[in-house]
Amino acid sequence: MLERLSERFQKFLKNIKGEGSLNETNVEKALREVRIALLEADVNYKTVKKFISGIRQELQGEEVTSSFTPYQVVVRIVKKKLTELLGGEPEHIKRTKSGVSIYMLEGLQGAGKTTTAGKLAFRLKKQGKVLMLSLDLKRAAAQEQLQTIAKLAGVDFFPVFSSFKDSVEKTREKCRDEGYKFAIVDTAGRMHVDEELMEELAEVKQILEPTESFFVADSMTGQDAVKSAEEFLKKVGFDSVILTKLDGDARGGAALSIRDITSRPIKFVGVGETLEDLEPFIPERLASRILGMGDILTLIEKTEEKVKEEEAKRLAEKIRKREFTLEDFRDQLRLLKKMGGISKLLPFLPNIGNIKGVDDKQIIHMEAVINSMTPLERLKPEILKGTRKKRIAKGSGRPVSEVNRLLRGFFQMRRMMKSKQFRKLARGIDISKFMS
Ligand SMILES: Nc1nc2c(ncn2[C@@H]2O[C@H](COP(=O)(O)OP(=O)(O)O)[C@@H](O)[C@H]2O)c(=O)[nH]1
Ligand SMILES: [Mg+2]
Structure with a gap:
């Protein structure tokens, strides 16, 4: 996808x-x-x-x-x-409070209206009786095709032949008499948007008064789908969108612009040719998928509070396990900053490296120096020699001597952490206690 x-x-x-x-x-x-x-x-x-x-x-x-x-x-x-x-x-489909909910599908030929009608029926039949019909009254094949799909989906099909008005009246009557909860109405499509079709669909929609009308858009056609959506919106109108063929190699243009351009929500996506292949559209899920x-x-997404807590735990864990990198060192500096500066914490800290001689402004400078390193340098500071140090100094706006001081402090700290004595001490420290 x-x-x-x-x-x-x-x-x-x-x-x-x-x-x-x-x-x-x-x-x-x-x-x-x-x-x-x-x-x-x-x-x-x-x-x-x-x-x-x-x-x-x-x-x-x-x-x-x-x-x-x-x-x-x-x-x-x-x-x-x-x-x-x-x-x-995400938005749910609309329902009438009592009586039948009528869903109208509109869109260009080949977009997937008839297939989607079947998928919708298949989905809705678990919640009540479903009737399918086609208001494409000119094409006999349209009726036959829908009948086949209704049979596949395991729902009833209602053949209609007369005028739109008469067909809709008969449908409403049937739904009332036989207790149908949902009526899914397929309509005629054309290869391209044309005036005659638009007029016909506008008339159908007016007579049918659907609970919800869906524009069925083929996501494979990209901006063309968006353009025809705009036309349908202007001339026929619709409440929401169903995007089909998202299982294919659609580039995403339709999915990402149709909501913005039409301000109509996407409610379902078609992800295959079988009846099961219709999914409710959940914007956040697709965003995650894309990313x-x-x-x-x-x-x-966890709250900042939670992140703080985890950072502290992870850090404590690393100290215990003796892996300590400049990334962790930076995390510590950030934690110090968040906790209101080093001055508040000094009484609690063991004499780690030369950190006791450091003030809050220096913490900011130290972080800037670490930020100017590449990830590799932060993980393996041993590789830091003259040219790299010069580059880092330049990048952070601090003198090379400060880069050296930071590294000395870091190595000292790391040595200390490897000592048995310190690890014994660290085991007793619960860093998260300091995070008010
Ligand atoms: N892969 C895939 N094919 C689809 C999907 N929806 C519809 N199709 C196919 O698209 C073609 C046209 O569908 P159809 O329902 O007849 O379109 P209509 O002219 O709008 O009624 C058919 O071959 C369908 O099987 C979908 O979500 N995924
Ligand atoms: Mg069709």
Whole structure:
């Protein structure tokens, strides 16, 4: 499902992962990549523009000292914006309070109306009696095709032949008399939007007064689906959208722009040719799917409080296990900052490295130095020699002597952590106690 778009997004996120901090240059570069990915997926250019500026705005408002890494910040914001773009909260289909709920399907020929009618019937029959009918009165084949599908779905089919008005009256009567809870109404389609069809469908809709009308859009046709949706909206009108063929190699243009352009919610997606292949549309789920990250997202979604707690636990665990990297060192610095600065904590800290000689401003500088390192350098600081140190000093705006001081402090700290004595001590410390 939307593999290519998903690949692009994942590549872009991987690039961000290597960034120590967010600045105008890498943010703009990232936004450019997102923009290209979306345009390549055939997303409407107006939608893309709005989406990008929304992300930019959120990123600018993001506090630098938050408990998330730049990567997590970007993932969180892109996912939030993507979810919004897809419609935010999922919406259920409408129901009449009593009597029959009537669902009308409209759309171009081949979009998947008849197939979707069958899928809907198959889904709804668990909740009550379903009747299917086709108000495509000109084509005898339309009636036959729907009858076959109704049989497959295991629901009743109602053949209608007369005028729209008469057919609808008979349908309502039948539903009332025989206790049908749902009527699913298929309609005529054409290869392209034409005036005659629009007039016919507008008339059908007026007479039928459906509980909910669905525009069935073929997601494989990208922006064409969005354009015809706009036409149908203007001339016939519809309440919501069903996107079909999302199991194919659709690029995502229709899925990502149709809600924004029509302001109608997507309620279902078709993901195959069989009757079971209809899924309720959950914006957040598709956003996660596109970003290709179930686990990390749930992690990020935990409240900041929770994240703090976990950080502390993880850190304590690492100290016990003796793996200690500059990443952890930075996490510690961040924790110190969050907990209100080092001065408050000094009485609790064992004399680790030269940390006692450090004030709050220096913590910020130390973090800047670590941020200017590559991930590899943070994990294996042994590789830091002259040129790398110079680059880091330049990147962080601190003198090389400060880079050296930080490394000395870090190595000292790491040596200490490896000592038996310290580990014994660490076992007794519950870092989370300090996190009020
Ligand atoms: N792969 C796939 N094929 C679909 C889906 N929905 C419909 N189709 C196929 O699309 C073709 C046209 O569907 P049909 O229901 O006849 O379209 P209609 O002209 O709008 O009634 C058929 O071959 C269906 O099997 C879907 O979600 N996935
Ligand atoms: Mg059909």
